[in-house]
Amino acid sequence: MSETGTAAxxxxxxxxxxxxxxxxxxxxxxxxxxxxxxxxxxxxxEAGVAKMSLYNNFSSKADLVRAYLDAxxxxxxxxxxxxxxxxWDGRERVLAVFDAYADHAARAYEHGFRGCGLLNAAxxxxxxxxxxxVVRRHKEEVxxxxxxxxxxxxPGRPGEARSVAEHLAFLLEGAMARAGLxxxxxxxxxxxxxxxxxxxxx
Numbered sequence: 001m002s003e004t005g006t007a008a009x010x011x012x013x014x015x016x017x018x019x020x021x022x023x024x025x026x027x028x029x030x031x032x033x034x035x036x037x038x039x040x041x042x043x044x045x046e047a048g049v050a051k052m053s054l055y056n057n058f059s060s061k062a063d064l065v066r067a068y069l070d071a072x073x074x075x076x077x078x079x080x081x082x083x084x085x086x087x088w089d090g091r092e093r094v095l096a097v098f099d100a101y102a103d104h105a106a107r108a109y110e111h112g113f114r115g116c117g118l119l120n121a122a123x124x125x126x127x128x129x130x131x132x133x134v135v136r137r138h139k140e141e142v143x144x145x146x147x148x149x150x151x152x153x154x155p156g157r158p159g160e161a162r163s164v165a166e167h168l169a170f171l172l173e174g175a176m177a178r179a180g181l182x183x184x185x186x187x188x189x190x191x192x193x194x195x196x197x198x199x200x201x202x
Contacts, residue, residue, distance in 0.1 A: 019057040021047040026068050031117045032110045035065055035124045062131070065121065069134040072117050076138075079103045080145070090152030091199050094168070097146055098192040101176060105185040115180015116173075143169040153202055164202070168195055 025047035029038040040061055044051045058064040083096035083103070105113050114120060122135040147165035154161045175191030 018047075018049050018053045021049055022054055022057060022064065023067060023071055026064055027071065028110055030065070030068055030121060031114065035121050062129075065125075065131050066134060069118060069121060069131055069138075073134070073138045076100060076104055090149050091196075093149040093152070094146060094199060095192060095196060097142060097149075097168075098172060098188065098195055101172060102185050102188045102192065105176075105179055105188055112183045113180065113185065114183070116176045119173075119177075120180075139169070139173070142172070153199065164198070168198070171195060 022043060025043050026038070029042055029046060040051065040054060043064070044054055047053075054064070058067065080096060080100035083099045084093060087093040087096045107113075118135040118138055122132050125131045143165050146168050147162050150161035150164050150168075151158060154164070171191050171194060172188075175187040179185050179187040
């Protein structure tokens with residue numbers, strides 16, 4: 001999520017404003033410092049709200065974490081949809097997925113880009129945690145989007161489209177991991193170029 005945490009904001013009512021402030025603060029702290037290292041007191045202090053406001057909006061810290069993951073997923077979908085508006089064929093629509101990842105990496109983060117915020121959070125959550133299921137669904141949706149666009153390029157070959165989608169999903173996630181370690185989006189640019197080359201050879 002970006003530094004401003006705009007995807008988390010839901011203004012309009014007093015309750016909604018507090019919820020938006022809490023989600024925005026949680027987004028900044030969870031991404032910069034990690035889920036486990038960020039306590040409730042830190043989030044409420046940064047949000048500028050009373051601790052009771054957190055429990056009026058979220059049943060627990062785990063509930064807040066899940067809301068953060070959902071908001072981050074929706075934020076990425078927004079970036080993807082904007083890229084999709086500029087894509088005129090199946091090839092460009094596949095590459096729009098890569099571009100949306102690069103757009104997320106290019107946002108202004110407090111301590112720099114640290115990779116995929118969803119995977120970072122999932123790595124801290126125990127097996128069976130609902131938050132991990134949220135992250136898994138997001139990654140599955142990304143692969144499904146790729147497969148759908150590839151079916152445009154490979155009509156009547158759904159099995160091949162799914163196979164290439166899996167290949168591209170692995171390429172994208174590997175590039176995201178390396179980009180996070182290096183603190184820059186260069187690996188994502190390379191991954192996009194590799195994907196474009198692969199698409200040209202289908």
